[in-house]
Amino acid sequence: MSADRTPVxxxxxxxIVDPENEExxxxxxxxxxxxxGTGVVVVHVRARVVTPRALHLLLRARERAADAGGILCVAAPGPAARRVFHLTGLSRVLRVAATVTGAVRRNAGAGCGHPGSASPRSRAIPSPRRPGPPRPARSLSRLARPDRTRRP
Structure with missing residues (x-):
């Protein structure tokens, strides 16, 4: 159970979800x-590869959960699997975390549970590389092809 007594x-x-086993x-x-029912469902993705079919399947499952008044979260312990969710932008939609506990916490609005993560409100904005005026852009003229036309 989660901290607010919602069943998990x-x-x-x-x-690995593919066309042959997707249904x-x-x-x-x-x-x-x-x-x-209306509790929290955490899909624990233990497959090393997350295919586009798996992503679509999880999105449909999320919609079903929302329609029933429940919540769907994803726990993906593999860094490669989490990276797929982050690169596709689905890590926020599907509430992806590294652990089941992290997914439940993420559902409650906390961080996502994997190392190096922080809640969005406490994330620091990186400072610019060098203070001061911006550097001038480099000219691309050195990359231009020489004019090979003949003069009349």
């Missing part, structure tokens, strides 16, 4: 979501 259901996702994986996830 953890669903392991161990397979079966989605049917299993749908059944587990229906059993969870």
């Amino acid at each position: 259901t953890v669903v392991p996702l161990d397979v 079966a994986v989605e049917a299993e996830l749908r059944a587990l979501q229906a059993g969870a």
